[in-house]
Amino acid sequence: MFQDHPTAPAATDSESRHDESRRQFINHAGRGLLAVGVASALPVAAAEAATAEAGAPPVTGPLDIKLPPLEAPTDPKGSEPFNPDAPERRVGYALVGLGHLTLNEILPAFGQSKHAKPVALVSGDPEKMRKVAQQYGIKPSSCYSYQTYDNLKDNPEVEVIYIVLPNSMHHEFTLRGAKAGKHILCEKPMANSAKECEEMIEACKKAGKKLMIAYRIQYEPLNRMAMQLVRDKAYGKVKLLQMVNSQNQAHDQQWRHKKALAGGGALPDIGLYCLNTSRFLLGEEPTEVSAQIYTTQGDARFKEVEENVTFTLRFPSGVISQCMTGYGTFNSKSYMVHCEEGTIKMDPAFTYQGLHQERVRAPKSKQLKETPNDPMKDQFALELDHMAECVRQNKTPYTPGEEGLQDQRLMEAIYQSARENKPVKLPAVSKLDAFRGSPPQEQEA
Known part of the structure; x- marks a missing residue:
C-alpha cells in the first residue's frame, strides 16, 4: 500500500480537497469506469476546481508551491515547481536598444524569470519597436525614442532600466536613467573609459539608485x-x-x-x-x-x-x-x-x-x-532576477558598478x-571579492 512521502510538506485545506478529488478521479479512471472520457474530463475537473476557488481571497504571502517528490531517494532529485511571482509583484524593466541581444536573448528570458517583467521599450526604430511591443504586450504609451527616454521618470511601472546599447552610449544613458529616478542594469563593458565608469557610479549614488553590470557568467x-x-x-x-x-x-x-x-x-x-x-x-x-x-x-x-x-x-x-x-x-x-x-x-x-x-x-x-x-538555467533570467531581488530587498548587486x-x-x-x-x-588589493556585492541566491538545479 502506498503512503505519503515522509518529507512531504503539510497540505493546506484547499490542497487536501484537490488531492482527494484527484485521487478519486484517478481511482475511478483506473477501474475503467471513465476510461473513454479521461482526456476530456481532466480539463473539466480542473475548471471545476478553479471555479470552486474563484471566490477565495488572494494569497498575500509567498506563492511558492511544494509537491511531493516523484523519485526514490536513490535517484537524482527532480526540479521543483517554477514558482514565479504574481505579475503585479514583479519588478518592471525598460529595455533600451532592440538589437540582437535584446530580441534573441533578453526579452525571451523574461519567460524564465521569477521576479521581473518587461514593461517599456526604448528604440530609435519606431516600426520595429511597435512590433516588439505587440509581441510582448507592452503598451504603446510605454514605448520611447532615445529623445523621449527621459520621460521614463513619469512611468511608475518602470523600476529598472536595462541598457543594451553600443558601449559608448552606456555612460550617457546611465546618467540620464539615474536622473529619471530608475535603477540601472547595464551591459558589459561598462563604458569606454574608467572616468566614464566613475561618473556612472557617482550618478547612481547621487540618485540613490542601484547600478549593476551584466556579467552573466x-x-x-x-x-x-x-x-x-x-x-x-x-x-x-x-x-x-x-x-x-x-x-x-x-x-x-x-x-x-x-x-x-x-x-x-x-x-x-x-x-x-x-x-x-x-x-x-x-x-x-x-x-x-x-x-x-x-x-x-x-x-x-x-x-x-x-x-x-x-x-x-x-x-x-x-x-x-x-x-x-x-x-x-x-x-x-x-x-x-x-x-x-x-x-x-x-x-x-x-x-x-x-x-x-x-x-x-x-x-x-x-x-x-x-x-x-x-x-540549463537561462543566464539572462538569472541576471534579471538578481537585480529584481536587490531592488526589492535593498541589497547591493553582486556585480555593481x-x-x-x-x-x-x-x-x-x-x-x-x-x-x-x-x-x-597594478595597485595591490588584499581583500577577496573586493568589488562585489551581495551574492546571488542559489537556485535549485
Whole structure:
C-alpha cells in the first residue's frame, strides 16, 4: 500500500480537497469506469476546481508551491515547481536598444524569470519597436525614442532600466536613467573609459539608485560551481588558468568595428570574459599585467579596432592566468583551471546555452573523471532576477558598478602594456571579492 512521502510538506485545506478529488478521479479512471472520457474530463475537473476557488481571497504571502517528490531517494532529485511571482509583484524593466541581444536573448528570458517583467521599450526604430511591443504586450504609451527616454521618470511601472546599447552610449544613458529616478542594469563593458565608469557610479549614488553590470557568467550555475571548487581548494591549490574567447566577426560595418562606439575591439567585447572570469574564479585582483596585440593587415574590419589580444595576469597567490581573445578565428570559448590534484575544464564556458564542465582528479593509481549535469538555467533570467531581488530587498548587486570599473582599469593597463611592450604593475588589493556585492541566491538545479 502506498503512503505519503515522509518529507512531504503539510497540505493546506484547499490542497487536501484537490488531492482527494484527484485521487478519486484517478481511482475511478483506473477501474475503467471513465476510461473513454479521461482526456476530456481532466480539463473539466480542473475548471471545476478553479471555479470552486474563484471566490477565495488572494494569497498575500509567498506563492511558492511544494509537491511531493516523484523519485526514490536513490535517484537524482527532480526540479521543483517554477514558482514565479504574481505579475503585479514583479519588478518592471525598460529595455533600451532592440538589437540582437535584446530580441534573441533578453526579452525571451523574461519567460524564465521569477521576479521581473518587461514593461517599456526604448528604440530609435519606431516600426520595429511597435512590433516588439505587440509581441510582448507592452503598451504603446510605454514605448520611447532615445529623445523621449527621459520621460521614463513619469512611468511608475518602470523600476529598472536595462541598457543594451553600443558601449559608448552606456555612460550617457546611465546618467540620464539615474536622473529619471530608475535603477540601472547595464551591459558589459561598462563604458569606454574608467572616468566614464566613475561618473556612472557617482550618478547612481547621487540618485540613490542601484547600478549593476551584466556579467552573466558570475550568475551561471556551472561557472559558479567552478568558482566554489576553486575557493574550496577541492583539487588542491590553483596554479594556472588558461582562458580563450574568440570568434569570427561578420564582414559588415557593425558598430563593434568603430572605435568611437566600441572603445576597442576583441578585448572589451569578448576578451573581457577572460579577464572577469579569472578574477571571479579566484576572488583575487591581479598585481601585474602584460599583453601583446596583433591585427591582420588589410582586413577592413580592423582598421580602427584590434583583432587579437593575448594577455597574462599575475595574482597575489602566485596564480598566472594566460588569456587569448580574437575577432578573426573560428569560435572558441573555454577555460581550464590547473590545480595541484586535478583540472576543472569549461568548454564551452561563455556561450549563452550548452555549457559543459568536466573535472579530472588524479589520485595515486588512476584518474577519476566527473561531468556534472548542466542545470540549463537561462543566464539572462538569472541576471534579471538578481537585480529584481536587490531592488526589492535593498541589497547591493553582486556585480555593481565598482566591478565594471575595476575591469575597465585593468583593460586600460592591458592596452598600456601592449603599447609599451612591457609589464604594467597594478595597485595591490588584499581583500577577496573586493568589488562585489551581495551574492546571488542559489537556485535549485
